[in-house]
Amino acid sequence: MSFNRASLLALALLLSLTACQKESEGPPPRYAIARFANLSGDPSLDWVGRAAPAYLTRTLLKALDGPVLTSRALNRAAGAGISDDRAQAQLAGATHLLSGYIEKVNGKLRLYSVDEDLNTHQNARTLAVEAAQPLPALNGLAHAFSPSAAPYLTSNPEALRLYSSALDEPLDRALADLRAAVQIDPAFGPAWASLIDYTSLRNDRSLLASTIEEALNKPLAPLDKAQIQLEKTLLDKDMDARLAAMRDLSQQTPADLALIKSLAESGTAAGRFAQAAAEWKRLRDTDPNDRDAWNQLGYALAWSGDFPAALNAMKQYAARWPEDPNALDSAGDVYYMYGEFPEAAAWYLKANDKGPQLLAGGDFYKAAWAYFRAGEKAKANAAFEQFRAVRTKSTPAGFPLFEADWLFRTGREKQAIALLRKEDGYRAELVLQELLAGDRAAAAKDAAAIKQPSNLSTIARFAALPSASAAEWESRAGMLHAQNNEPARRFTLGIALLLDGKKEAALPVWEKIAEESSATDFFTQSIVEKLKGKKPKIEQVPDSLNVNPLRVVADNL
Numbered sequence: 293m294s295f296n297r298a299s300l301l302a303l304a305l306l307l308s309l310t311a312c313q314k315e316s317e318g319p320p321p322r323y324a325i326a327r328f329a330n331l332s333g334d335p336s337l338d339w340v341g342r343a344a345p346a347y348l349t350r351t352l353l354k355a356l357d358g359p360v361l362t363s364r365a366l367n368r369a370a371g372a373g374i375s376d377d378r379a380q381a382q383l384a385g386a387t388h389l390l391s392g393y394i395e396k397v398n399g400k401l402r403l404y405s406v407d408e409d410l411n412t413h414q415n416a417r418t419l420a421v422e423a424a425q426p427l428p429a430l431n432g433l434a435h436a437f438s439p440s441a442a443p444y445l446t447s448n449p450e451a452l453r454l455y456s457s458a459l460d461e462p463l464d465r466a467l468a469d470l471r472a473a474v475q476i477d478p479a480f481g482p483a484w485a486s487l488i489d490y491t492s493l494r495n496d497r498s499l500l501a502s503t504i505e506e507a508l509n510k511p512l513a514p515l516d517k518a519q520i521q522l523e524k525t526l527l528d529k530d531m532d533a534r535l536a537a538m539r540d541l542s543q544q545t546p547a548d549l550a551l552i553k554s555l556a557e558s559g560t561a562a563g564r565f566a567q568a569a570a571e572w573k574r575l576r577d578t579d580p581n582d583r584d585a586w587n588q589l590g591y592a593l594a595w596s597g598d599f600p601a602a603l604n605a606m607k608q609y610a611a612r613w614p615e616d617p618n619a620l621d622s623a624g625d626v627y628y629m630y631g632e633f634p635e636a637a638a639w640y641l642k643a644n645d646k647g648p649q650l651l652a653g654g655d656f657y658k659a660a661w662a663y664f665r666a667g668e669k670a671k672a673n674a675a676f677e678q679f680r681a682v683r684t685k686s687t688p689a690g691f692p693l694f695e696a697d698w699l700f701r702t703g704r705e706k707q708a709i710a711l712l713r714k715e716d717g718y719r720a721e722l723v724l725q726e727l728l729a730g731d732r733a734a735a736a737k738d739a740a741a742i743k744q745p746s747n748l749s750t751i752a753r754f755a756a757l758p759s760a761s762a763a764e765w766e767s768r769a770g771m772l773h774a775q776n777n778e779p780a781r782r783f784t785l786g787i788a789l790l791l792d793g794k795k796e797a798a799l800p801v802w803e804k805i806a807e808e809s810s811a812t813d814f815f816t817q818s819i820v821e822k823l824k825g826k827k828p829k830i831e832q833v834p835d836s837l838n839v840n841p842l843r844v845v846a847d848n849l
Contacts, residue, residue: 320358324381343456355438359547368550385500397831481516565596617647633666652684654836
C-alpha cells in the first residue's frame with residue numbers, strides 16, 4: 293500500500309491524537325520537588341536550594357496537570373528517616389520529580405530545573421530562569437512551570453531565608469531563626485508549622501500549646517492553619533477533633549494518599565466505620581491499583597453494618613484481580629461476620645483452591661469453623677483435617693494449640709485437656725481449660741507448675757486462685773499489678789471474674805476494657821454483649837494464624 297504526503301500527514305495526526313488520548317486515559321502525574329543543589333560556589337546561597345522545594349510546592353500545588361506532594365506528604369508516605377529525595381518521591385508514589393541547581397551567571401542568579409518522568413527516566417522538560425535576587429528567581433521559575441502559579445506565602449526574602457536555613461540547623465538555632473521569621477512576617481504559615489514541629493522536640497507541653505494558640509490567631513493560609521489545627525488535636529487528645537482536622541487537611545492536599553490512609557485507619561480504630569469507609573473509597577478511587585484500599589473498604593463497610601455494600605466491594609475486588617485469593621478469603625470473612633456460614637465456607641474453599649499458600653492452609657481452618665457454626669459437624673471435622681495436613685507440614689510446632697482449642701470449643705473438652713497435658717509449653721492454656729471445665733483443683737496444681745513467664749501465664753496463675761467474692765478478686769488484682777499498668781490489672785481481673793462465674797461483677801470491668809480498646813477489638817465487644825444477654829453484632833472471624841486461648845472463655849459465656 294502506498295501513501296502520498298497528505299495521507300502521511302493525516303496518519304501522523306491520527307497517531308498523535310491516539311497517543312494523546314491514551315495518555316489522558318491514565319492517572320494524572322504526581323509531582324515531587326527535590327532540594328536544589330548549590331553550584332554557585334557561594335555558601336551564602338545554600339538556603340536557596342532548601343527554599344526551592346518549599347517555594348515551588350506551594351506555588352504549584354494546584355497549578356500543574358497533576359497534584360504536587362508536600363514535604364509532609366512525602367515524609368508520611370516514605371518515612372521521615374529517608375533523606376534521599378528520589379527514593380522518597382518514588383516511595384510516596386510520585387511519577388515526576390522536579391529537581392535542579394543554582395549557579396551564578398554574569399552576576400545574576402540562575403535557577404535551572406528538570407522535570408523527570410520517574411517511570412521512563414526521561415526529561416519531560418527543562419527550564420532555566422535568571423534574576424538578581426533569590427525570591428524573584430524562585431517566582432520566575434514557578435511561573436515558567438505554570439503561568440497559573442500561586443503567590444508564595446511571604447514576600448519577605450529575609451523571612452524566607454530564616455525559615456529555609458532553619459530546616460538544616462540544630463534545634464536551638466532553628467528555633468531562634470523560625471521565631472525570627474514569624475516575627476518578620478506573622479502570616480508566614482510554613483514557618484509557624486515548622487516552629488511548632490521543632491518546639492514539640494522540647495517536650496514542653498505548655499510551651500507547645502502556647503505556640504500553637506499563637507499561630508492559630510494569625511491570618512494563615514488555610515493549608516497551614518489546617519496542619520497546625522491537627523497538631524492541636526494531637527496535643528489535646530481529642531479524637532473527634534483530630535479526625536475532623538485530618539479530614540480538613542486531606543481535602544486540601546488530595547495528593548497525600550498516606551494522609552487519606554491514616555485518616556481511614558484512625559477512623560476505623562475509633563469506631564467511625566462509615567467515615568473510614570468513605571476515606572478508603574476515596575483512596576481506592578484515587579489509586580485504583582491499591583489492592584489494600586479495595587480490601588479495607590470492604591471490611592470497613594462490613595463493620596459499619598452495611599452487609600450488601602461490603603459484599604459488593606469484596607466481589608468487585610475479586611473481579612478486578614481474579615488471580616488474587618485474598619479477595620475470595622475476604623469475601624468469606626464478610627459472610628462469616630454476618631452469620632452466613634455456608635456461604636463463608638464456600639468462599640474460603642474457593643480462596644484455598646486459588647492460592648493454598650496464602651494462609652498455609654488457613655482457609656481450611658476458617659471453613660471448618662464456618663461449617664461448625666452452620667451445624668455441619670462432619671464437614672467441619674473434614675475441613676479441619678485438611679487444615680491439619682497442610683499446617684503440620686509448614687509449622688508443626690504450633691499445631692497442638694490449634695487442635696486443643698478446636699476440640700474444646702467444639703464440645704470435646706476432655707480430649708482437649710488430655711492433649712494439652714501431654715504437650716510441653718501449653719500449661720497456661722491447660723489451666724484456662726481446666727477452669728472452664730470446673731476443675732479448679734487441677735487448675736491450681738497446673739498453675740503452680742508454670743515456669744515460663746508471659747502475660748497469659750500471669751492471667752492463668754491469677755485466675756486459678758481459690759474462688760472468692762468479687763471484692764476479694766478486686767483486692768487480689770490490685771496487689772498483683774501494684775507496680776504495673778491499670779489496663780493489665782483490669783484485664784486480669786476481668787478474666788478471673790468470668791472464670792469464677794462472677795458475671796455481674798465482671799460486666800463493668802469489661803465495659804471499661806472495651807472503652808479503652810480499639811473499635812476492632814471484637815473479642816472484648818463480644819464479651820460485653822454476651823454479659824448483657826445480647827447477641828454480638830459482628831461475628832468474630834476465625835484467626836488461622838494465631839490462636840487466642842481466651843476465645844474459649846468468651847465462647848462459654
